[in-house]
Amino acid sequence: xxxxxxxxxxxxxxxxxxxxxxxxxxxxxxxxxxxxxxxxxxxxxxxxxxxxxxxxxxxxxxxxxxxxxxxxxxxxxxxxxxxxxxxxxxxxxxxxxxxxxxxxxxxxxxxxxxxxxxxxx
Amino acid sequence: xxxxxxxxxxxxxxxxxxxxxxxxxxxxxxxxxxxxxxxxxxxxxxxxxxxxxxxxxxxxxxxxxxxxxxxxxxxxxxxxxxxxxxxxxxxxxxxxxxxxxxxxxxxxxxxxxxxxxxxxxxxxxxxxxxxxxxxxxxxxxxxxxxxxxxxxxxxxxxxxxxxxxxxxxxxxxxxxxxxxxxxxxxxxxxxxxxxxxxxxxxxxxxxxxxxxxxxxxxxxxxxxxxxxxxxxxxxxxxxxxxxxxxxxxxxxxxxxxxxxxxxxxxxxxxxxxxxxxxxxxxxxxxxxxxxxxxxxxxxxxxxxxxxxxxxxxxxxxxxxxxxxxxxxxxxxxxxxxxxxxxxxxxxxxxxxxxxxxxxxxxxxxxxxxxxxxxx
Numbered sequence: 001x002x003x004x005x006x007x008x009x010x011x012x013x014x015x016x017x018x019x020x021x022x023x024x025x026x027x028x029x030x031x032x033x034x035x036x037x038x039x040x041x042x043x044x045x046x047x048x049x050x051x052x053x054x055x056x057x058x059x060x061x062x063x064x065x066x067x068x069x070x071x072x073x074x075x076x077x078x079x080x081x082x083x084x085x086x087x088x089x090x091x092x093x094x095x096x097x098x099x100x101x102x103x104x105x106x107x108x109x110x111x112x113x114x115x116x117x118x119x120x121x
Numbered sequence: 122x123x124x125x126x127x128x129x130x131x132x133x134x135x136x137x138x139x140x141x142x143x144x145x146x147x148x149x150x151x152x153x154x155x156x157x158x159x160x161x162x163x164x165x166x167x168x169x170x171x172x173x174x175x176x177x178x179x180x181x182x183x184x185x186x187x188x189x190x191x192x193x194x195x196x197x198x199x200x201x202x203x204x205x206x207x208x209x210x211x212x213x214x215x216x217x218x219x220x221x222x223x224x225x226x227x228x229x230x231x232x233x234x235x236x237x238x239x240x241x242x243x244x245x246x247x248x249x250x251x252x253x254x255x256x257x258x259x260x261x262x263x264x265x266x267x268x269x270x271x272x273x274x275x276x277x278x279x280x281x282x283x284x285x286x287x288x289x290x291x292x293x294x295x296x297x298x299x300x301x302x303x304x305x306x307x308x309x310x311x312x313x314x315x316x317x318x319x320x321x322x323x324x325x326x327x328x329x330x331x332x333x334x335x336x337x338x339x340x341x342x343x344x345x346x347x348x349x350x351x352x353x354x355x356x357x358x359x360x361x362x363x364x365x366x367x368x369x370x371x372x373x374x375x376x377x378x379x380x381x382x383x384x385x386x387x388x389x390x391x392x393x394x395x396x397x398x399x400x401x402x403x404x405x406x407x408x409x410x411x412x413x414x415x416x417x418x419x420x421x422x423x424x425x426x427x428x429x430x431x432x433x434x435x436x437x438x439x440x441x442x443x444x445x446x447x448x449x450x451x452x453x454x455x456x457x458x459x460x461x462x463x464x465x466x467x468x469x470x471x472x473x474x475x476x477x478x479x480x481x482x483x484x485x486x487x488x489x490x491x492x493x494x495x496x
Contacts, residue, residue, distance in 0.1 A: 035455075
């Protein structure tokens, strides 16, 4: 299963007919210890670039932007009770939300792993 | 990072894997590989070593050779009992301005025939100029530029330092002493900025790195950055100058009346006689309109500096602003300080605007985490 990456340090993974969204290891490391996560409501329609989740570390607050147009179909409530999961397993257990989108080809605009690694140097 | 200064520990910070950020004109470690959260908890469970060499160290040496003369001169600038401080003891103080606002907060110690003063990094140049302008008739104002300053804080600090510098265990909270280590004098106080027992130690720069390495080799001692220093002091209810107190806030509004001893209050032996005395004595008598208070947000969302506070869930004008806020690792939840109307009391609920939503927070006593000083 291939991952795609945004310039905002989010990862996207296709899982059946939905796209799972999280933040990259690099982002988690830069944020530091995460102490608070606020997730969007399920069944919300979002447009690419909308603020749709909030992540706060010991240092600062950051917004998670919707990477695509679509509907939020699931959120990871475990992050609300255990924000530290974002630091422990950012690419796995600490997914943020799942989106349903009409056309998966829009993912092509995003970087693959090699391109993302080049971005973060 | 041109124009930024480095402390003598810069290379050691880098060697220890610190992430360096600009702070008060210096390149300082904000965190080490342990990370802010674990560094905070480590300081509370073991011991943390902090580089605070960016702070200003100043000696006020009376021309007469008598402590009392320096003390009475210093009292012109602070609403604090300096003359009544016993030899070998340290006290918290504040420089006030003519409007009763706070120019800086500081620590000063009676070292027998002179005063030793430690001021904030960001204010040290103007503080030294301020002291020279107002004290030079009585004192020589000597800026100490060849000594580093470290803080060793936490329950294992006493054993760690006693192993290197015998005698420190006998000191009590806010005692000061000059003790030898490796042939040089260490200027030691039993105090800090974390709410933990611990020490602040001034060491000649030439021996400072060796001293820090010796401390780091002691059981339980880890290097701690500015990130954890901030969450530790906030849990301890302590002010950060420029945020929780500044030139517009009086000591009474800042909830620092405990720092103004009886001798300087109305009816005291040396009543008034400090900048801004009209406002400060009036507020002591009548109470201030607003006061710095502690807040515990009800949910998990941190309420950061600058967050606006309201009395209710809808409408109305703001009643105050949060001046420091974040997550307290030891209290496992968010905490904040705010200036709010003095009519509010502990247990009252207010509402802070976090990303457009008014979230409830309760006025709470400080410190948020109990202190553990060796009194």
